[in-house]
Amino acid sequence: xxxxxxxxxxxxxxxxxxxxxxxxxxxxxxxxxxxxxxxxxxxxxxxxxxxxxxxxxxxxxxxxxxxxxxxxxxxxxxxxxxxxxxxxxxxxxxxxxxxxxxxxxxxxxxxxxxxxxxxxxxxxxxxxxxxxxxxxxxxxxxxxxxxxxxxxxxxxxxxxxxxxxxxxxxxxxxxxxxxxxxxxxxxxxxxxxxxxxxxxxxxxxxxxxxxxxxxxxxxxxxxxxxxxxxxxxxxxxxxxxxxxxxxxxxxxxxxxxxxxxxxxxxxxxxxxxxxxxxxxxxxxxxxxxxxxx
Numbered sequence: 001x002x003x004x005x006x007x008x009x010x011x012x013x014x015x016x017x018x019x020x021x022x023x024x025x026x027x028x029x030x031x032x033x034x035x036x037x038x039x040x041x042x043x044x045x046x047x048x049x050x051x052x053x054x055x056x057x058x059x060x061x062x063x064x065x066x067x068x069x070x071x072x073x074x075x076x077x078x079x080x081x082x083x084x085x086x087x088x089x090x091x092x093x094x095x096x097x098x099x100x101x102x103x104x105x106x107x108x109x110x111x112x113x114x115x116x117x118x119x120x121x122x123x124x125x126x127x128x129x130x131x132x133x134x135x136x137x138x139x140x141x142x143x144x145x146x147x148x149x150x151x152x153x154x155x156x157x158x159x160x161x162x163x164x165x166x167x168x169x170x171x172x173x174x175x176x177x178x179x180x181x182x183x184x185x186x187x188x189x190x191x192x193x194x195x196x197x198x199x200x201x202x203x204x205x206x207x208x209x210x211x212x213x214x215x216x217x218x219x220x221x222x223x224x225x226x227x228x229x230x231x232x233x234x235x236x237x238x239x240x241x242x243x244x245x246x247x248x249x250x251x252x253x254x255x256x257x258x259x260x261x262x263x264x265x266x267x268x269x270x271x272x273x274x275x276x277x278x279x280x281x282x283x284x285x286x287x288x289x290x291x292x293x
Contacts, residue, residue: 024174029187032167039067040158048150057146064157071161087166089222096286100279101219105228107276108211112232114269115204116240117248121262125248129196136242144244148237156230163188163209164216164225172217181213197241208232211276218283 019027047060069075073085084090093101136144163184171180188209192198198205212225219225238245253262 025171025183028167028170028174029183031170032162032165032184032187033191034162035071035166036158036162038158039063040154040162043067044151044154048147053143053146057150060150060154064153067161068157071166087169088161089165089169089216089220091220093219093221093223094286094290097219097221097283097290098224100282100286101215101221101224102227104211104215104218104276104279104283105224105231107272107279108208108215108225108228109232109235110272111211111269111276112204112208113235114265114272115208116201116236117250117265118262118269119201119204120248121250121253121265123200124252125250126197126200127247130241131243132196134242136244144242145238148234148242148244151237152230152233155233156226156228159188160212160216160222160226160229164213165222168213168216177213177217181210181217184213185209214280215283218280218287220287 022030043063044060047056047063051059068088071084072088072090073081136147139147167187168180168184171183174180175183185206189202189206192202192205212229215225215228216222235245240248250256250261253259
């Protein structure tokens with residue numbers, strides 16, 4: 001049975017040339033960042049900023065489809081197809097694995113949102129930092145929601161492919177899942193340090209990254225984590241980063257005292273983490289049962 005105590009794979013020979021002389025961990029990190037950034041940043045900015053809606057949305061969906069096809073092993077060059085499939089975790093999931101991994105995905109979404117609420121009942125919500133540079137006030141409602149959904153899909157697909165796929169898979173094989181997930185989660189936090197909104201939620205970012213890493217590992221696929229990440233970011237982009245779906249206006253408990261609202265959200269956070277652990281174990285069991293004997 002696959003588990004978190006599995007031994008890492010034997011060390012394989014390094015690629016020749018300059019790339020092969022770079023330490024293995026650095027190669028994995030750079031590869032993951034490239035796979036994320038090529039569409040997660042470059043294509044998204046170029047398309048959404050310089051092409052009018054709705055054509056920019058349509059083109060971005062096409063780009064995301066091409067991105068997933070290529071990095072999951074399709075097309076030229078054939079010599080890299082197997083490695084691309086492995087790094088993308090391009091596997092077919094049984095109904096049981098899909099069911100439990102989607103339960104885990106939902107649990108992560110709830111953990112993200114409840115984690116934000118609890119965090120901003122402990123410290124003041126820095127609304128100016130979280131909404132700086134994002135203004136949808138003059139954008140038609142349909143376009144604002146389309147931007148939110150496209151941005152969330154782009155983040156969910158490209159960050160999971162880059163971090164939990166191309167970065168985490170080789171690290172898992174070399175060092176085992178615990179070390180691989182930990183390194184990736186540290187890098188996930190580091191990548192967000194340049195964001196003005198990041199400081200209050202760095203610990204939460206690390207924990208959520210671990211949860212997505214565990215989900216990718218236990219399911220053997222990136223798809224459930226992509227769904228979870230995209231749905232979480234739809235809430236994030238429409239509520240926490242903009243006021244499209246409302247605005248958080250609760251004060252820290254240092255000012256209000258511990259109240260029912262705070263206790264309720266702490267319980268929701270704890271329950272969502274417990275549900276995730278249970279669903280992840282069920283995902284592993286379902287995946288074992290679906291494997292050929």
